[in-house]
Amino acid sequence: MDIAHVNRENTSTLLEKQRIKHKTWRSKLHYRLKNLAQESASKRRSSRPTIEEIKDWELSLERLMSHTYGQAAFKIFLKSEFSEENMEFWLACEEFRKITSPAKLASTANRIYEEFIKSESPKEINLDYRTKDSVTQNLQQPSHSCFAGAQKKIYSLMENSSYPRFIQSELFKELCTVTVRKGTSLQA
Missing domain, CATH: 1.10.167.10 (Regulator of G-protein Signalling 4, domain 2)
Structure with a gap:
């Protein structure tokens, strides 16, 4: 087996692991959104973050923790760090x-x-x-x-x-992207 073949296999394995990790975050977020969607209609509306709210989360941990969905996203991130x-x-x-x-x-x-x-x-x-x-x-x-x-x-x-690692994480970036793509809020 030549070195180029090993490097291609290593790159392929790394890309697959990143795809699985990305998919795992996405499925955890989807699961959490589904649970939030089962709450009462008034609570459900307040649990979906707007673009402005997500951008607000970048300003402080306090703002992130004051939002139900922010807490859920941050908890998923903390789980990935075992904390x-x-x-x-x-x-x-x-x-x-x-x-x-x-x-x-x-x-x-x-x-x-x-x-x-x-x-x-x-x-x-x-x-x-x-x-x-x-x-x-x-x-x-x-x-x-x-x-x-x-x-x-x-x-x-x-x-x-x-918190600073969360703000720089792929999870947070994806939240921003999905929210922008969906318009004004994340959909359950």
């Missing part, structure tokens, strides 16, 4: 802050700790010892702010690391 637990933790903290029942607050705080903070937990997030220790201390008397420091660190990690 979706960061977003899941951040969202869990957002929901935690809305709890009004003290009993539910305590049980949810323990669940979040067990799922994301505790060493070797199923979705352990990357936190320094001081932050983990602070959360552990805060769990003695759970309040709405017991995860605030950890949530802020994880948001900063996403904002400074994953």
Whole structure:
């Protein structure tokens, strides 16, 4: 077998892997859109991003996270980087802050700790010892702010690391292209 033949095979294999990866993102987006389409009509309209909204996502992670579809697209990207637990933790903290029942607050705080903070937990997030220790201390008397420091660190990690890569990713570029091609919004 000559070198040219091996190079052609390697190039062919690489192109096939890129096509499959592209197809995987597309099918995940399609699946997520289908789920969003099953929501109520008013919610469905607000879940479809306009061209302006997608362009707005380039301005900040906060704007991206404020949109249901933006969250879905970013989560798909984070899964491809094996770091979706960061977003899941951040969202869990957002929901935690809305709890009004003290009993539910305590049980949810323990669940979040067990799922994301505790060493070797199923979705352990990357936190320094001081932050983990602070959360552990805060769990003695759970309040709405017991995860605030950890949530802020994880948001900063996403904002400074994953988010810029997302904006430069093929997934984001395809979202822009599909949205422009479809007119004013993505269709479910």
